[in-house]
Amino acid sequence: MSADNLQYTSLDEIRDIYADVNETFKSGATRSLSYRRHQLLQLARMMQENITAIEDALLADLGKQRQESTVAEIGPIVTGSLHAAENLEEWAKPEKPKVEAWRSSWDTTIHHVPKGTVLLISPWNYPVILTFLGLIGAIAAGCPTVLKPSECTPATAAIIAELVPKYLDPKAYAVVNGAVEETKALLDLQWGHIFFTGSTRIGRLVAAAAARYTTPVTLELGGKSPVIVSPDYDLELAAKRILYGKVQNVGQLCVSPDYVLVPRAVSKDFQAALKKVYAEFFPLDPLHKDSPWGRIVNEANFKRVKNLIEETRGDIILGGKSDDNLRVALTVVAGVKLDDPLMEEEIFGPILPIVEVEDVHEAIQIVADRPYPLVVYTFTNSNDVKEEVFSKTNSGTVVLNDTQIQLAVYEMPFGGHGGSGYGAYMGKDSYDIFTHRRGYINVPTEFEPFYAFRYLPYTEQSYKVMTAAARVDIPSE
Template identity: 60%
Template sequence: MSASNSQYSTIEQIDEIYARVAQTWKSGVTRPLDYRRRQLLQLARMIQENKTLWEDAVLADLGKHRQECASTELGPTVHGALHAAENLEDWARPEKPKVDSWRQNWDATVYPVPKGTALLISPWNFPIVLTLLPLVGAIAAGCPVVIKPSELTPTVSALLARMIEQYLDPNAYVVIQGAIPETTKLLELRWAHILYTGSGRVGRLVAAAAAKHVTPVTLELGGKSPVIIAPDADLDLAARRVLFGKVQNSGQLCVTPDYVLVPTAIASDFKAAMLKAYASFFPINPLDAESQWSKIVNHAQYQRLMNLILTTKGTVIAGGVGDFRRRIATTIVSDVGLDDPLMEEELFGPILPIVEVEDVDAAISVVADRHSPLALYVFSNDETVKQKCLDRTNSGSLIFNDTVWQIVVHEMPFGGIGESGYGSYFSKNTFDVFTHRRSYCNMPAELEPFIGHRYPPYTDDSYKIMCANVNLPIPKN
């Protein structure tokens, strides 16, 4: 089960697909709630009825263990589709805003309406869930969608193309396979919304292309998500939970812990706790032939990560080796300085630098002086520390005493800020991404005697009445 360049969509095919999906939007077929619900339930069936095929595809492309695939890719997708189908009426229900009494007969209403034909550009690291959860929101909102999955996971991309055509309305939901030329062509077209998940470098290109058509964009990027270990932390618990976050998909996760800031006074104890957790996680060598361990997505990324391990000025205390199957043992590096090569860019791999700082205040300063990350993890039960982190740092999410699993709380918006992206999604928030809140008023004719002062010619009386808000009383401080 593999994809080749021969399966890439041609420019002519992209034009035809775009025209077909755009015509579907114009026809209004995707708007009725019954249609949306059927598509959502079909999407859930698409995953559930082909569970082994999806696991096989992810295993082929990323070497990811079936448990990781089912728990982080398949399960959230099925749940997301069913949750959206169950809550569709509530999400799509028109809202009656509270208005001043003199405007209550204007029938002021806000209608959640679909924006139109959307483009999803999804990444390789979680190629199913980060493609299909945005699709769930777009379907729920009533938008037809063109999907461009990553060429770096060709097996999954080919399966997505085949399954979406089989299970969903092929005139409304289409996968386009390809690489840079095909993506460039897609970005030349006009969309109602673009949701992109990936690197900051490509995110800038997507935003620039979208700006030409004044297209709204959601950018889910990443960054160096730090961990702060406070003196009061349970170090054994912190070590297990930090290491858990780093080993998921071999660290190829946008919210993986990128580096750890730990006060010097507890650094030795924390490193001992990390090695203890490491030994419990890997009773056999993670690169053993029998070990089921995620591989790095391609040779270029593998070489980049191995070069970082070779050039760091820190001390490798665990891992540090790779194999011919592009697997890298989770690598813990101590004595890392802020000027180390490991601290320059997002690692996006199984390397965890430990940086010693004077105290928690110094750690907070390090975080505040850098680009806002997608996530900030802090291990502490000290309310003063919690408040300092809340007040003096910025991040997409702030999580205390765990890593990565904040994404399980689908009721909260997930997204970045600044360099880590803008816009957010998950659950109803994804529905909101693809929805325009359309304002509606119906102005009754019998209002005329009460609004006649707005018409010319203006007089002193009309000025006094129409400009009364200028003179509203202002409360004292």
């Protein structure tokens, strides 16, 4: 299926869908924990019962291998949905914060309430998991949701539109398909929360649209996620794990290793290790007709990636070629300088630049001087190097001695920082971003005698009593 024949949602339908999900929210139907749990289990069933069909769609759109599709896109939705269903009651428990003794009778409570209807805009590179991971949190929080898949992956967008109303409550969870016009129509509406995954450029537009209604936003963007290789680490193992992260979805992944900083003294050995691992990963040339190597999503991105290879001033030591099927071989470029075209923006494709530095300290300084990435990868056995990375750089996440695997750790938040986005999700954090912590107190009538000094007219005595908190003793340092 091409983007030209994907059935787009009409603007009238968008308005009707918006009215329906808002009416469902106002009715209170999604607030019941049993309702939310049922929808979460249905989402897990939707994934599990349609594995082959979803794999087929991802294969059609991206040439993605079936194992990668199910491991990286389908499996995490099943496990994530089940995890949320199992923990929902605990997550939703009202909090009873500890208060000062004089307010102990006020029944101070923090309730978790849904923010409202959610707009979830997902990208083309991981069109299943990056649609439904956010939805898990929205369902758990009790928020009806409109999903807007990417038109760049039409087969996947079509199957999402087909399956969602079959498994989930169609009055609460709906799919809008379309491109710029349809997305703009959605952003013109008022939402309880907007969750966007995609480029920084579009993220800014989404944030600006949300600002019209002071709508809270989660922006999951990207950036140039660096890899620092310390000489103390096993270079061949580092090469293997770095290339593993780079080959996922043909490098079209927001946490893909974007460039490698390696000390000059071990650069040649590291390059040799990359060549050895490359040969192991590709017994067939990536562009061989029988190779399962995936492709770039569309012609525009294909040309962009090809141009990067043509424009680099580095030395291509592996790959560098492409074919007429939108495939670009995994390409490793050595001798890349900081002003090279490959270092300007996020690569988002199968190109790995190698930047030589004097030592690890220079590598850390380079990372520190650049915009905050989504993740900093570091390969080292040294606690000193680890501490220097932590103390001198900033990023959404830090990963030691592996790449991409942080996406499997749903017990910690995943998200960007600064230019790589804001807001974080995964596991309970997915529930939290769609939940408003609503404070509640009940002040007893019997408390009135203690209020004697707060009322007009003020006196010297009332001033002394009511301002006592400002005059407490401050501990000496």
